[in-house]
Amino acid sequence: MVSERYRKGLTEMRRHLGTPEADEYIAKINEVSAEFAKLNVEFPFGELYRRDILDDKTRELCAVTALTVLGHALPELRVHVKAALNCGASREEIVEVVTQMIAYCGFPAATNALLTVKETFELIDAEPTDD
Amino acid sequence: MVSERYRKGLTEMRRHLGTPEADEYIAKINEVSAEFAKLNVEFPFGELYRRDILDDKTRELCAVTALTVLGHALPELRVHVKAALNCGASREEIVEVVTQMIAYCGFPAATNALLTVKETFELIDAEPTDD
Amino acid sequence: MVSERYRKGLTEMRRHLGTPEADEYIAKINEVSAEFAKLNVEFPFGELYRRDILDDKTRELCAVTALTVLGHALPELRVHVKAALNCGASREEIVEVVTQMIAYCGFPAATNALLTVKETFELIDAEPTDD
Amino acid sequence: MVSERYRKGLTEMRRHLGTPEADEYIAKINEVSAEFAKLNVEFPFGELYRRDILDDKTRELCAVTALTVLGHALPELRVHVKAALNCGASREEIVEVVTQMIAYCGFPAATNALLTVKETFELIDAEPTDD
Amino acid sequence: MVSERYRKGLTEMRRHLGTPEADEYIAKINEVSAEFAKLNVEFPFGELYRRDILDDKTRELCAVTALTVLGHALPELRVHVKAALNCGASREEIVEVVTQMIAYCGFPAATNALLTVKETFELIDAEPTDD
Amino acid sequence: MVSERYRKGLTEMRRHLGTPEADEYIAKINEVSAEFAKLNVEFPFGELYRRDILDDKTRELCAVTALTVLGHALPELRVHVKAALNCGASREEIVEVVTQMIAYCGFPAATNALLTVKETFELIDAEPTDD
Numbered sequence: 001m002v003s004e005r006y007r008k009g010l011t012e013m014r015r016h017l018g019t020p021e022a023d024e025y026i027a028k029i030n031e032v033s034a035e036f037a038k039l040n041v042e043f044p045f046g047e048l049y050r051r052d053i054l055d056d057k058t059r060e061l062c063a064v065t066a067l068t069v070l071g072h073a074l075p076e077l078r079v080h081v082k083a084a085l086n087c088g089a090s091r092e093e094i095v096e097v098v099t100q101m102i103a104y105c106g107f108p109a110a111t112n113a114l115l116t117v118k119e120t121f122e123l124i125d126a127e128p129t130d131d
Numbered sequence: 132m133v134s135e136r137y138r139k140g141l142t143e144m145r146r147h148l149g150t151p152e153a154d155e156y157i158a159k160i161n162e163v164s165a166e167f168a169k170l171n172v173e174f175p176f177g178e179l180y181r182r183d184i185l186d187d188k189t190r191e192l193c194a195v196t197a198l199t200v201l202g203h204a205l206p207e208l209r210v211h212v213k214a215a216l217n218c219g220a221s222r223e224e225i226v227e228v229v230t231q232m233i234a235y236c237g238f239p240a241a242t243n244a245l246l247t248v249k250e251t252f253e254l255i256d257a258e259p260t261d262d
Numbered sequence: 263m264v265s266e267r268y269r270k271g272l273t274e275m276r277r278h279l280g281t282p283e284a285d286e287y288i289a290k291i292n293e294v295s296a297e298f299a300k301l302n303v304e305f306p307f308g309e310l311y312r313r314d315i316l317d318d319k320t321r322e323l324c325a326v327t328a329l330t331v332l333g334h335a336l337p338e339l340r341v342h343v344k345a346a347l348n349c350g351a352s353r354e355e356i357v358e359v360v361t362q363m364i365a366y367c368g369f370p371a372a373t374n375a376l377l378t379v380k381e382t383f384e385l386i387d388a389e390p391t392d393d
Numbered sequence: 394m395v396s397e398r399y400r401k402g403l404t405e406m407r408r409h410l411g412t413p414e415a416d417e418y419i420a421k422i423n424e425v426s427a428e429f430a431k432l433n434v435e436f437p438f439g440e441l442y443r444r445d446i447l448d449d450k451t452r453e454l455c456a457v458t459a460l461t462v463l464g465h466a467l468p469e470l471r472v473h474v475k476a477a478l479n480c481g482a483s484r485e486e487i488v489e490v491v492t493q494m495i496a497y498c499g500f501p502a503a504t505n506a507l508l509t510v511k512e513t514f515e516l517i518d519a520e521p522t523d524d
Numbered sequence: 525m526v527s528e529r530y531r532k533g534l535t536e537m538r539r540h541l542g543t544p545e546a547d548e549y550i551a552k553i554n555e556v557s558a559e560f561a562k563l564n565v566e567f568p569f570g571e572l573y574r575r576d577i578l579d580d581k582t583r584e585l586c587a588v589t590a591l592t593v594l595g596h597a598l599p600e601l602r603v604h605v606k607a608a609l610n611c612g613a614s615r616e617e618i619v620e621v622v623t624q625m626i627a628y629c630g631f632p633a634a635t636n637a638l639l640t641v642k643e644t645f646e647l648i649d650a651e652p653t654d655d
Numbered sequence: 656m657v658s659e660r661y662r663k664g665l666t667e668m669r670r671h672l673g674t675p676e677a678d679e680y681i682a683k684i685n686e687v688s689a690e691f692a693k694l695n696v697e698f699p700f701g702e703l704y705r706r707d708i709l710d711d712k713t714r715e716l717c718a719v720t721a722l723t724v725l726g727h728a729l730p731e732l733r734v735h736v737k738a739a740l741n742c743g744a745s746r747e748e749i750v751e752v753v754t755q756m757i758a759y760c761g762f763p764a765a766t767n768a769l770l771t772v773k774e775t776f777e778l779i780d781a782e783p784t785d786d
Binding site: 305306310311313315316320321323324325327328329331332354355358359361362363364365366367 | 436437441442444446447451452454455456458459460462463485486489490492493494495496497498
Binding site: 028029031036040043070 | 364
């Protein structure tokens with residue numbers, strides 16, 4: 001019943017965010033709007049992210065950049081810090097991108113982003129390992 | 132008379148923006164505030180950009196990202212489109228970063244950025260070549 | 263002791279936000295600044311909202327739009343989701359306005375707004391009914 | 394060669410913006426990025442705007458609201474002032490929406506929007522009539 | 525025919541912006557909306573600015589701060605740079621406030637503000653003197 | 656091992672924020688990035704704030720202004736409300752600056768700032784006194 005674009009978008013989204021994370025993210029949105037959930041899978045992940053011109057890691061560092069500068073998007077920043085790690089960025093690189101942003105958005109937005117990055121790292125460290 | 136940090140910052144800034152461009156950028160600011168001009172060289176370029184964790188091209192794609200999302204920073208976007216090209220990004224990659232940003236800042240800011248990118252490319256194409 | 267404009271503004275505000283809600287909203291502000299509280303009643307509600315050119319429902323859908331795009335105004339969004347319902351908007355229309363905003367402010371701000379809309383609907387559903 | 398969604402999106406876009414205006418808008422973007430142009434037709438107009446839950450006039454008043462609040466989107470505001478008129482909004486209603494926004498984004502953004510609305514009205518009045 | 529508040533607001537506005545400047549500012553807005561023009565005089569200048577708690581110079585330095593941080597409000601910044609000078613701020617203090625803002629809004633918004641301040645100073649210097 | 660600029664910056668920062676507060680603020684950032692922490696001390700406090708052109712109280716009222724207008728910087732607003740009090744601003748003046756900002760950033764951002772100011776005052780009042 002879902003479109004080809006949705007199917008490909010969900011695959012891409014899972015590759016970036018992780019499998020349970022992508023599905024949980026969309027499920028939460030789907031509870032209030034099936035349309036919004038569909039668009040969230042199909043448009044950024046089914047269209048924008050699937051083009052080969054930029055590699056996944058660069059895309060996710062740009063996502064971290066954007067979410068830092070916006071200032072009001074800390075829940076999404078949490079998601080994309082994990083996605084950046086999934087796509088091969090190091091913790092040091094993520095922190096460096098946020099630090100560079102001081103020059104573009106000032107200390108308040110960059111500081112809130114940095115502390116959100118820190119919390120996300122701590123949550124990851126607290127997760128039970130698979131072994 | 133200038134600090135070591137200023138000297139290193141100016142070298143870095145010229146490497147990103149180009150030699151006459153960096154100097155002209157700072158000269159214009161210096162006309163109204165020597166302090167602001169000094170900080171602009173010393174802080175982003177003498178400190179942030181000189182760290183090795185991210186390569187120049189990634190830093191400039193992040194700068195293009197930030198200036199797209201801010202929405203009100205088109206003059207600076209022009210400068211960093213050129214800087215991104217100087218640091219090895221292709222035109223296609225710059226356009227792709229701006230296109231990805233539709234998902235983060237919406238069409239209006241992304242469209243204004245895209246048209247500024249286009250103008251910058253056209254200005255570059257209209258420049259006399261060295262041969 | 264209060265001005266005619268205050269009296270009319272409070273009537274308008276109660277019609278939009280609900281009677282205890284409007285009074286509680288202003289009381290909380292009044293604890294720190296009587297001036298700010300007075301302006302909040304007199305200016306948007308005593309002046310802007312009382313003009314007949316737009317109907318109440320359209321005004322509240324525009325308020326939901328603005329608070330979605332701002333990104334940092336989720337507490338006020340909660341208030342105006344209720345106000346939009348009070349003024350005749352359906353839940354579906356409120357969700358649709360937020361969804362349209364994806365194109366204007368991107369997914370992060372629109373997603374945070376959508377989840378705030380969802381929470382507000384859930385709070386309303388959890389309220390004891392009058393019967 | 395274009396998708397069904399593109400075709401429907403372009404029809405919708407022309408209905409909102411006017412026929413030469415929609416095509417010219419997309420052509421300008423297409424010069425620098427065929428992908429961005431395609432997304433601009435397919436996503437907001439082929440998906441978001443085609444849903445029946447809100448009527449065209451309400452959608453365009455919400456677009457005027459969003460572009461006022463953003464502050465940095467005056468070129469897009471010009472386009473949507475015309476679109477709002479095309480979709481049945483009166484000049485008075487457009488001005489009223491911008492005026493309401495004073496309460497949400499303050500005077501500077503609302504004033505810049507109002508003066509852009511004024512310029513757009515003047516451009517329309519200066520256009521040759523068909524008779 | 526105008527209210528007491530309008531009359532007092534206009535006096536205050538002229539004291540800040542200068543006499544022909546205040547009247548011209550309002551006249552331009554009045555051409556498209558008498559309501560917006562009235563609110564612009566009555567609300568910020570008839571209410572907010574007339575309270576004694578802050579002196580005029582501090583208020584205008586705060587206005588310069590706000591318009592710098594907003595990023596998209598350069599026309600209003602021009603007006604308030606003049607107003608700050610009218611209210612006793614020195615050019616050096618205005619430049620210093622904009623420079624401090626680098627830390628709060630980053631270089632792009634602060635740079636655009638600084639260059640607008642520079643242009644405003646140059647326009648003032650080019651004005652014919654009264655002698 | 657720390658630079659002269661860091662040492663002077665920390666002294667300045669403690670004078671504005673209070674001694675344990677400044678150290679705690681930086682320690683929290685230092686846990687995730689020593690570089691960011693160093694820049695936060697050296698740049699705003701070691702450079703910007705140490706210049707004599709503006710007095711400390713004016714600088715802090717401008718900081719409160721900026722953090723109000725940004726909208727997404729309430730944690731930093733809390734810090735600078737305390738700093739403004741430390742530098743000689745009265746509670747009434749802080750509230751007045753936030754109230755003036757209604758005209759520049761609208762009610763939602765100003766209201767969130769006002770309620771954050773209120774919370775900060777309440778936290779201060781709840782602190783044990785030294786006697």
